[in-house]
Amino acid sequence: MSETRTAQEASSEVTVLTPRLGTTTRRALFWVAAAIVLVVVAVVTLNLAGNAVEGPPLDPTSPYEAGSQAVAEVLRDQGVDVIVTTTLDETRAALVSPDDSTLIFTNFEGYLTESQVADAAGLASTVIVAEPVLNELLEIAPEVAQAGASSDSVSAGCSAPSSSTAPQITAGPSSYRVIEPSSAITACYGNDDDGYGLIVLDRGDSELRILGATDALSNGGITAADNAAFALRLLGENDTLVWYTPSFLDIQGDGGTATLDELAPGWVLPATWLFVLTLLVGALWRGRRFGPLVIEKLPVTVRSSETMQGRARLYAQSTARLHTLDSLRIGTIGRIAGLCGLPSTASVDDVINRISPLVGQPLASLRHLLVDAEPASDNELITLSDELLALEDRVRTIIRPA
Amino acid sequence: MAISGWFVALVALGIVPIVITGAPIVFVYWVFFVVLLGTLDLILAVSVRALRFERTSPDRVRLGETTSSALRVTNPTRRRLRAIVRDGWQPSAGAHANRVPLSVPAGERRELTTVLTPLRRGTREAAHVTLRSYGPLRLIARQTTVSVPSSFTVLPPFNSRKHLPSRLARLRELDGATSVMIRGQGTEFDSLRDYVRGDDVRSIDWRATARRSELVVRTWRPERDRRVVIVVDSGRTSAARIEDEPRIDTAFESALLLAALASSAGDHVDFMIYDRRVRARVQGATGPDLLSKMVNSMAPVQPELIEMDWNAVPNLVRQATTQRALVVIATTAESPGATHGLLAMLPQLTAKHTVVVASVTDPSIVDATLDRSSRDAVYLAGAAERALLDQSRVANAINQLGASVVSRRPADLPLALADHYIALKAAGKL
Numbered sequence: 063m064s065e066t067r068t069a070q071e072a073s074s075e076v077t078v079l080t081p082r083l084g085t086t087t088r089r090a091l092f093w094v095a096a097a098i099v100l101v102v103v104a105v106v107t108l109n110l111a112g113n114a115v116e117g118p119p120l121d122p123t124s125p126y127e128a129g130s131q132a133v134a135e136v137l138r139d140q141g142v143d144v145i146v147t148t149t150l151d152e153t154r155a156a157l158v159s160p161d162d163s164t165l166i167f168t169n170f171e172g173y174l175t176e177s178q179v180a181d182a183a184g185l186a187s188t189v190i191v192a193e194p195v196l197n198e199l200l201e202i203a204p205e206v207a208q209a210g211a212s213s214d215s216v217s218a219g220c221s222a223p224s225s226s227t228a229p230q231i232t233a234g235p236s237s238y239r240v241i242e243p244s245s246a247i248t249a250c251y252g253n254d255d256d257g258y259g260l261i262v263l264d265r266g267d268s269e270l271r272i273l274g275a276t277d278a279l280s281n282g283g284i285t286a287a288d289n290a291a292f293a294l295r296l297l298g299e300n301d302t303l304v305w306y307t308p309s310f311l312d313i314q315g316d317g318g319t320a321t322l323d324e325l326a327p328g329w330v331l332p333a334t335w336l337f338v339l340t341l342l343v344g345a346l347w348r349g350r351r352f353g354p355l356v357i358e359k360l361p362v363t364v365r366s367s368e369t370m371q372g373r374a375r376l377y378a379q380s381t382a383r384l385h386t387l388d389s390l391r392i393g394t395i396g397r398i399a400g401l402c403g404l405p406s407t408a409s410v411d412d413v414i415n416r417i418s419p420l421v422g423q424p425l426a427s428l429r430h431l432l433v434d435a436e437p438a439s440d441n442e443l444i445t446l447s448d449e450l451l452a453l454e455d456r457v458r459t460i461i462r463p464a
Numbered sequence: 465m466a467i468s469g470w471f472v473a474l475v476a477l478g479i480v481p482i483v484i485t486g487a488p489i490v491f492v493y494w495v496f497f498v499v500l501l502g503t504l505d506l507i508l509a510v511s512v513r514a515l516r517f518e519r520t521s522p523d524r525v526r527l528g529e530t531t532s533s534a535l536r537v538t539n540p541t542r543r544r545l546r547a548i549v550r551d552g553w554q555p556s557a558g559a560h561a562n563r564v565p566l567s568v569p570a571g572e573r574r575e576l577t578t579v580l581t582p583l584r585r586g587t588r589e590a591a592h593v594t595l596r597s598y599g600p601l602r603l604i605a606r607q608t609t610v611s612v613p614s615s616f617t618v619l620p621p622f623n624s625r626k627h628l629p630s631r632l633a634r635l636r637e638l639d640g641a642t643s644v645m646i647r648g649q650g651t652e653f654d655s656l657r658d659y660v661r662g663d664d665v666r667s668i669d670w671r672a673t674a675r676r677s678e679l680v681v682r683t684w685r686p687e688r689d690r691r692v693v694i695v696v697d698s699g700r701t702s703a704a705r706i707e708d709e710p711r712i713d714t715a716f717e718s719a720l721l722l723a724a725l726a727s728s729a730g731d732h733v734d735f736m737i738y739d740r741r742v743r744a745r746v747q748g749a750t751g752p753d754l755l756s757k758m759v760n761s762m763a764p765v766q767p768e769l770i771e772m773d774w775n776a777v778p779n780l781v782r783q784a785t786t787q788r789a790l791v792v793i794a795t796t797a798e799s800p801g802a803t804h805g806l807l808a809m810l811p812q813l814t815a816k817h818t819v820v821v822a823s824v825t826d827p828s829i830v831d832a833t834l835d836r837s838s839r840d841a842v843y844l845a846g847a848a849e850r851a852l853l854d855q856s857r858v859a860n861a862i863n864q865l866g867a868s869v870v871s872r873r874p875a876d877l878p879l880a881l882a883d884h885y886i887a888l889k890a891a892g893k894l
Contacts, residue, residue, distance in 0.1 A: 077611040078513055079592055164480060332491035334481045339495070340476045347467040352563065353594025353609045356554045361584065361766055366704035366711075366826045367851075369799065374847035378840060386846030393849035396856075440839045447836045447845065 066241035079207055079354070119166050120192055120276055122146050122305040127282035133293045134305065145300045148309040150178055150226060156304045157185050164299055166190040168276075169198065174308050176201045183270060190271045192279075193236050199272075205242040206228070206272055209257030212237035215287050216275070218248035228292035232283050233259050236274040251275060261295075271296070352394040387446055391432055394450045401461050421456050428453075465506065466596050469734040470604040474498055505599030512595045515568075519590070521614040524760070527585050527621040533614065535576045535593060539568035546602065550851055551578045553607075566595075567779040570737035585713070586764050589615040610892045619759040620713065624878035626719040627759050631721075631882045635729050656680050670795050688730035691789035692885075693781050693817075694719045697766055699739040699772030701796040706826045709874045714824045715763050715794035718878040720755065722792060727754050729889065732805040734784040737765050740773045747784060774805035778812040782823040790818045792881065797823040797858045798851070799871060807861055814866035818893055821862050822881050823845040825855065 081089070087287050117123060122134035123146055134144050147153040165186040170178055176197050183189050191202065199206055212233040237257030240249050251259035259275030273279075273296075278289040279363040297303050377386050399408050402416050414428045421428075431453065438442040469799055477495035521533040533553070539545045545568040553559040558581040568574045582588050593612045596605035656672050659679035672680040689702040696702075697720055702712040723733045725751060735758050737743040744761035746754065772795065781791055791813055797803050806821070815820045832848035835841045874882045 079609040079611050080512075080607070144819060327486070328486040329483045332488040333479055335491050336475070336478050336482060336494070340472060343467060343475050344472045347469060347472050350466045350607070352466075352548075352550045352596070353552060353592065353607070354593050356552045356589075358554045358556055361710070362703045362769055363705060363750055364700070364703040364767075366706050367832075370829060370832070370847045370851045371844065373842070374844040377846055378843040386843050389846040389849040389853070390833075390842075392853060440842075444836065444839065446840050447842045451834070451836055 073119055078293040118280060118307070119170060121307055125281065127280065129281050130279050130284075130305075132280055132281045132284050132420075133290075133297065136290075136294065137298050137303060140298055141301075142298050145304045146301065147304060147306045148304075149311045150174070150182060150308070153182065153304055153306045154185060157302075159302070162184045162187070163304055164188040164297060165304045165306060166189065166273075166297060167308065168192040169194065171308065172311055173312045175314075178308075178312065182306065183336045186304070188271070189268065190273050192273045192276050192298065194272060198442045199238075203261075203263055203270060203272060205240060205244070205247060205263070206238050206261055207241045209239040209255065210272065211235055212255075212257050212259065214253075216251040216253050218250055219252055220248055227295055228288035230287045231275060231278045231292045232258065233275050233284050234277050236276075238272050238274050238449050268324060291403070305367050313345050318426060381440070383440065383443045387435075387437055387443060390447050390450055394454050398453060398457050401457055417453075417457055420460050421453065465501075466605045466607040468602055468605060470482040470601070471502060472499075474501070475604065499608045501601065502604045503515065505601040505603040506606065507599070508543070508601075509597045509599040509604070509606045510539065510541050510543050510547075512547075512597050512610060514541050514608075515539055515595075517593060517610055517612045519612050519614045520578075521590070522616045522765070522793060524619055526582075526619045526759075527582060528623075530579060530581045531616070533578045533590070535578065535582055536571040536578065536766070537566060537568055538543070539570060542570050544569050546600070547595045547597045547605075549576055550835065551576070551590060552592040552594060553578065553580065553590045554588060555711060556582060556584045557584050557590070559742070564637050567618050574792075579688065585618050585620055586645040586766065587617055589613070597657070601613075617763045618761070620762050622717065622755075622759065624717045624718045625724065627721060627879050627882065628724055631739045631879075631886065632728055634886055635725065635889070638886070646655075655683050657683055660696075664755075665774050674770075687705065687892065687894060690724070690731045691734065691787050692731050692792065693734045693784045693789050694722060694736070694792045694794065695777060695780065696735075696737045697739065697772050697793070697795035698737050698743050698766070698767055700769055701798075701802065703767035703769065704796070706828075707874045708786045710767060711796060711824050712765070714877055715822070715876040718770055718794060718822055718881045719762075719792070720758060721878040721882050722725055723756055723758055725885060727751060731786075731790075731894070734760070736780060737782060738760070738772070738777065739768050740770055742780070743768075772805065772810040773804065777809055781813060781817065788817055790820065790885070790888065792822055794822045797821055797855070797862060797871065799854050800858055803858050803861075807820055810862065810865040810867055818888065819867035820884060821867055821869045822872050822877060823869065824877055825871045827873045 108177060119128040122130045122131060122144065123129070123235045125131045134146075138144050147157045153165065157165065160192065163186045164248050165188070167182055167184070167190075170193070174182070179191070179194065180201045183191060191198070194202065196206070196208060197248060199208065212235070214233055215230050216233040218229050218231075232249060233251060233253055236257075237259055238249075238261050239256050240247050240261060246264040248262040248264070249258040249260075251264070253259075257274070259273070259278075261272040261274075263270040263272070277283040278287075279293045279297075284290050376382075395410055395413050396406070398417060399406065399413050402413070402420075404412060404416060410433055414425055414432060416424050417423075418428055429444065431449055435442075435446055437446055471623050475498055478491065478498070481494060482490050490534060518536040518538075518539040519533065520536070524533040525531040526798045535549070535551055537545070537549075545566070547566045547568075549564050549787065550562055551559060551564075553562075560579040560581065564576055564578075566574060566576055580588075591611070591613060592609050594607065594609045596607045598605045599696070656669060657680070659668060659681050663681050667681045667682050667683075669682045672682075673708070693698065696712065696715045698712055702710065704711050706714070719735060723735060727735050731747075732750070733746075733754055734748075735744075735746040737745075743765045746757045746761050749757045777793070781789070793806070794806050797806065810819060828849045833845050833852065836845055855871070862869050868884070870884050
């Protein structure tokens with residue numbers, strides 16, 4: 063058939079399927095706006111939810127239950143100069159007149175090393191260390207040891223400065239015991255197990271106070287028992303109170319060996335950036351699709367021998383050996399009958415009688431193969447089917463020699 | 465917008481100044497430089513929206529042949545167009561090169577030829593053309609898709625036409641001399657000629673002999689102007705692929721060869737494709753027009769996943785002809801269950817017409833009966849024997865109803881059907 067050609071003239075106006083930049087922007091606008099709204103909502107929600115988070119314990123700027131903003135504010139009202147610091151250097155700078163100042167610090171987060179704790183403990187004439195751990199105690203006050211947790215309320219039972227106005231305070235969370243008693247050590251607020259909430263060590267020109275009963279200073283516990291009086295007495299002794307909460311800025315690098323960054327030449331970092339950028343641009347280059355896909359309607363595919371295979375699986379599953387063998391026999395007998403020129407209506411006996419002299423096999427054995435044998439196992443089935451095939455081949459070669 | 469490989473290479477080239485200077489800030493300068501260069505290139509690229517497109521595509525082509533479609537791109541702008549073009553033919557249209565570079569100088573027009581070798585019958589479409597128009601530096605392209613629709617029809621291949629000359633020769637042999645051997649119903653008187661030794665003495669026309677002094681015999685020729693009605697089943701079973709050819713395509717091949725033969729022999733051919741409604745019908749066409757109409761009507765027809773409605777077939781045949789006709793039904797006669805409708809309908813047709821059922825057999829079934837290598841193979845062989853038995857049962861049933869069955873593997877069916885037609889013609893059974 064000769065192929066004819068028709069020109070399909072395009073109209074003067076080109077139908078462009080790709081949207082213009084403006085259209086794309088307008089379409090994207092909604093999603094960009096939606097994304098911005100989502101981000102704003104997420105940020106606001108996170109901020110609101112953030113209020114529920116517990117602040118760090120004994121933080122003078124924290125209004126949460128574990129914080130100590132209450133006592134700090136009351137001290138400020140009372141005329142005490144409360145300075146909040148976050149690094150050791152800052153603390154050192156804040157203590158302009160160490161003799162007239164009180165320093166209180168904690169090391170809950172473990173930002174400070176033992177030597178830093180020791181440094182801090184020697185910065186002022188009155189230093190309160192809140193809940194020091196064993197290593198720190200060994201450094202600053204080897205006479206004192208930890209005595210486990212403590213709870214309930216304890217009574218003063220000593221002659222420390224605060225004890226007269228605060229006979230009863232909340233103990234806990236920890237307590238300390240004196241292992242080398244001396245006249246320079248005053249232990250107060252002891253519980254039944256010889257654990258004390260406050261131990262004052264007189265060091266001649268300075269005074270070190272180990273404070274275990276920090277619950278008494280927290281916003282949550284300040285109103286219980288005589289805690290308020292205890293806290294104000296303890297912290298408001300001097301005109302200046304430096305409240306030092308160590309931060310990660312206190313962590314010191316050891317500074318000994320050079321890092322990989324310092325050893326590498328200067329171009330390595332920008333070269334890495336360039337490499338990443340090249341990868342990104344390369345991905346854009348290879349990933350950009352060349353126009354939309356063209357729709358192809360695929361024809362249905364129906365496999366022709368599906369029924370046959372399904373039936374074979376059914377036979378195999380139910381091990382229908384006799385049924386399978388009979389099918390094979392019917393096929394073989396039919397083909398042999400055709401070869402011998404017998405009509406399709408010929409009976410099995412006719413076929414057996416006809417081929418017995420041809421192949422030189424006794425009637426009984428042919429009858430066994432073609433009719434009687436019942437396979438008891440799959441092996442027998444395979445053997446019988448092979449014999450059927452062999453018989454058919456033999457008859458074919460005898461009747462129609464190649 | 466699309467990025468070229470050159471752009472990626474340019475970005476990577478930034479390693480040179482970075483290593484030489486060793487300053488991190490050079491990276492920022494380089495990125496700025498590359499972005500600037502890319503933007504400049506993008507601005508200088510010709511906008512695809514300004515171009516004009518024209519497409520010339522073939523009207524129709526036979527499956528297996530190669531054709532070409534031309535796309536003319538006019539560049540009315542004042543800059544040269546440097547582009548890569550993707551002609552959006554669907555995959556089965558068989559476009560050879562799908563991404564072609566194209567350069568059109570300002571104010572000129574260029575033609576782009578896409579060579580197409582369709583893979584499937586039916587209507588093959590091109591939806592659009594996508595262009596990447598690069599700037600003079602070939603760094604960044606404007607990518608735009610333009611709708612330039614086009615389509616062409618892929619006709620059935622009619623591979624069996626190679627058998628046509630030999631069958632036509634056999635048909636001619638039925639004329640004249642050899643047909644003198646045939647007497648009886650269905651042959652037409654042709655002429656009288658002198659007796660030649662070897663002619664059947666029964667064909668001597670004694671009256672004519674009496675008028676002349678020599679022996680005269682009558683000659684006969686096969687009857688002409690018979691009706692042949694071909695019904696192709698486009699239902700569920702015709703979708704099955706046998707030897708990588710759907711049954712319906714084999715049916716089309718057979719129908720085309722039979723129609724070519726029958727129209728040469730002077731018979732009238734009616735053709736229809738049916739499942740639950742008439743998918744295609746060719747009636748009253750003769751000569752070359754018949755084949756052309758048939759291939760055109762076949763081209764878009766695909767098998768439907770519905771059951772064939774046999775009850776309507778006798779009525780369809782009646783609509784085609786009220787005379788006695790040869791009715792060829794191209795369908796699947798495999799399992800007794802699936803051919804129930806066909807068997808129930810056949811008596812209505814065989815009462816008046818000569819009916820032939822043409823069915824494609826699957827040679828893999830016979831192959832399966834011979835493989836006894838493993839346990840599963842033996843069970844499969846048993847099932848295959850059962851399938852063959854079913855086929856012969858169906859064939860017997862059809863024969864008993866007065867129709868005949870022609871079932872062969874796909875490659876042989878058209879020829880077998882043609883031979884069956886010639887045999888019927890020679891026997892004067894039409």
